Amino acid sequence: MSSETLEFQAETRQLLQLMVHSIYSNKDIFLRELISNASDALDKLRLESLIDKDLEADTSDLHISLEVSAEDRTLTVRDNGIGMSRDDVVQLIGTIAKSGTAEMLRKMRESKDAAAKQELIGQFGVGFYSTFMVADKVTLVTRRAGETGGTRWESAGEGTYEIEAVDDAPQGTSVTLHLKPEDPDDQLHDYAADWKIREIVKRYSDFIAWPIRLGDSDTPLNSMKALWARPRSEVSDEEYHEFYKHVSHDWTDPLETIHMKAEGAFEYEALLFIPSRAPFDLFSRDGKRGVQLYVKRVFIMDDCEALTPQYLRFVKGVVDAHDLSLNISREILQQDRQIQVVRRRLVKKVLSTLSELRENAAEKYGTFWKEFGRALKEGLIDDADNRDALLDLLLLPSTAGSELTSLRDYVSRMKEDQKDIYYMTGESRAMVEHSPHMEAFLAKGYEVLILTDPVDEVWVERITEFDGKPLQSIAKGQVDLGATETPAEQQEEFAPLLKYLGEKLQEDVKDVRLSSRLTTSAACIVGDEHDITPTLEKMYRAMGQELPRTKRILELNPTHPLVTGLRSAFSAAPDDEGLVETAELLYGVALLAEGGELADPARFTRLVADRLARSL
């Protein structure tokens, strides 16, 4: 039969380059990856044969076998699982379907330092390709269960691979590595040695549910115990961690392990993990979420969305439910009442674990927050049932210092006369801190939360209070800062000017009024309580949404010389054309001060230049 030479997809080629010139120091993990794929293949075959009674497949002795040849310097990992068709091989082994691959590779190219590269590749998970860290040629022979013909694939990990049909392939897949020479300095161990293979399997793959046999021996190397079914006291942290790496494809230890067992009407066990760092695609639209679902030790599906809400998409692990049907579909799961109960319990448990971390392991919680805080904030929008628990988990920047603060700590620092929890949203800390809206709050010593995550714009709209204290944006509504209220006679004095400005600026603002939030600036722009913020407006536009322009309110500082001067000029000569330009400048200055963008910067600069020229 004829063999064909095909090219790897460009991204795969780049990834292979990284593997061939390995950037990862722990090369032993290639075996974990191959065993993990073999185990998945056996899971899939068992499930398919349970559901499809007509599938012609041999499931009598499902297992993984390892064969080494010291003479040929080869290692073969064989499974008699589901196997692959020719198209599968081209699709699955020749291309990388993961979302965000290009992005990850770009970052990897940009980062000069080796440790950072290692981090990135670890987050991505390279699976099958990790074989090229230890092999200079890889041969894969596979036959899909139920089909007659097989496929042979071979590559040296450079630009191309060979593929051909074979007719004597056994059901399942075998992967043969033609090992690179041993090189202890480069962490390349002797992977053709029995003892080394035993050691790696014991360390990384002990919990695999299928027997892993070495050579002719029938005694498995692994204990095959489902970790979640064993009492917590009998499982070591190391075992939990390796299991985590198996289900998550992460290369680092998890931050926290959660083990749950429920007996009674609906029995299940759950083994969940909170990773110690965010995957590269945490915020990509098609990123996967959900834990693995098992039914009485039988693997049913990956990424079971029904079991965790979107905002907890970073939680990894396994749920083994005892009373579900094996061929339950994703759609049915979403509706299943008992699954919904399980989901509610999982959420509560994850949140209470986080709360314990926050109280007893601040540093760990800090790591968690840095990696996943932004995702957790989405819960404030989506999960009304757990709103209080989520609010307690927030860590936010504030004007009180460079450390993040919880809302509770903020409340404990509130001034005696302070009724509200103040915050301001914006694009960056500097922009918020220097915005004119801040002035009177800083002058009075009130702390203001600085919210610069895009998601902050959304959740602050939903959350009205914490601990009985209203949440109040300092850039919205009328701010009542007690003693600084504008006296009635001042209001009267300014009324004609405010009315005049309101008319002249009606294209840009819906009202002009005196401010009690300014101490040094002449003017600022504020929103009504329910107006959309400029940052949010920008975000919507960036996403391609059409929005009517939101007009806000111009507030003037009645003690600022520019404002008092304008009032005098107006009462002296209300028809002066120059006043219109001054009004325009005032509005432009207020807009710039909050980091906004002028509608017509050229006109603005011309007006400023004219004024400057006249003042010289």
Ligand SMILES: Nc1ncnc2c1ncn2[C@@H]1O[C@H](COP(=O)(O)OP(=O)(O)OP(=O)(O)O)[C@@H](O)[C@H]1O
């Ligand atoms: N032994 C095998 N039997 C059947 N299919 C396999 C086998 N090994 C790999 N595959 C197929 O090739 C795909 C790619 O494998 P690879 O290990 O690169 O990625 P993955 O397992 O999907 O994800 P990860 O990066 O987390 O390992 C698998 O998803 C699977 O469909």
Ligand SMILES: [Mg+2]
């Ligand atoms: Mg894999």
